Amino acid sequence: MNRITIAVDGYSSCGKSTIAKDLAKTLKYTYIDSGAMYRAVTLYALEHNLFEGDYPNETVLKKQINQIHIDFRYNAATGKSDTFLNGENVEKEIRSMEVAGKVSPVAAIGFVREALVRQQQEMGKNKGIVMDGRDIGTVVFPDAELKIFVTARPEVRAHRRLAELAAKGENATFEEVLDNLTKRDLIDSTRKDGPLRQAEDAVVIDNSDLTVEEQNAIILKLFRDVK
Numbered sequence: 001m002n003r004i005t006i007a008v009d010g011y012s013s014c015g016k017s018t019i020a021k022d023l024a025k026t027l028k029y030t031y032i033d034s035g036a037m038y039r040a041v042t043l044y045a046l047e048h049n050l051f052e053g054d055y056p057n058e059t060v061l062k063k064q065i066n067q068i069h070i071d072f073r074y075n076a077a078t079g080k081s082d083t084f085l086n087g088e089n090v091e092k093e094i095r096s097m098e099v100a101g102k103v104s105p106v107a108a109i110g111f112v113r114e115a116l117v118r119q120q121q122e123m124g125k126n127k128g129i130v131m132d133g134r135d136i137g138t139v140v141f142p143d144a145e146l147k148i149f150v151t152a153r154p155e156v157r158a159h160r161r162l163a164e165l166a167a168k169g170e171n172a173t174f175e176e177v178l179d180n181l182t183k184r185d186l187i188d189s190t191r192k193d194g195p196l197r198q199a200e201d202a203v204v205i206d207n208s209d210l211t212v213e214e215q216n217a218i219i220l221k222l223f224r225d226v227k
Ligand code: DC
Pocket: 012, 013, 034, 035, 036, 038, 039, 103, 104, 107, 108, 132, 133, 134, 135, 136, 184, 188
């Protein structure tokens, strides 16, 4: 059976990564979290004091973009892949509220997107990949055989993100989290390069009132229907 390319796009905190990870595990495909790559570039910019207020200094970042190496390595202890930035495990740091609050302006920069899209296309060149993000079905893999666009009500998404942060011992209020994801969605969907947009041939799933099991069953059926 030929392996295919699967693109999972959608709004912040609507469960894209749960869908993509579960599907990749079931199919024995590679899973790539493209958002982690934008977060890693943001962490790099923070660590190198490149931020001036809410925006990074683009001139300096552009000069350094080729020195930013991101890869994913399997962690046998957690059974998941961790994100590495220039050889250092940054999986925890890239999920912080600080990075979440700064990532959208970084992800809106054309040369950052160009560099990361190129790497993502390279990662998917042999197919057998599930990648989640915002522009996977539209820009990274426009020819993906299966495209899923995930959405959920903003309040549902804020509750999910809050629970995720709490599980990691990070404190945030519901209002802060809701505000962060609403702002990110606005920046992500209105930027010039690779905006968050549903591909014409994507299947939309609103999972506000679905359990993970119900959602996985729907998606597995979509996969089988492609073949
Ligand atoms: O999926 P996430 O929340 O980890 O993504 C972090 C940010 O990166 C998000 O604000 C949008 C951006 N992003 C993007 O612009 N393009 C992608 N393919 C993935 C994420």
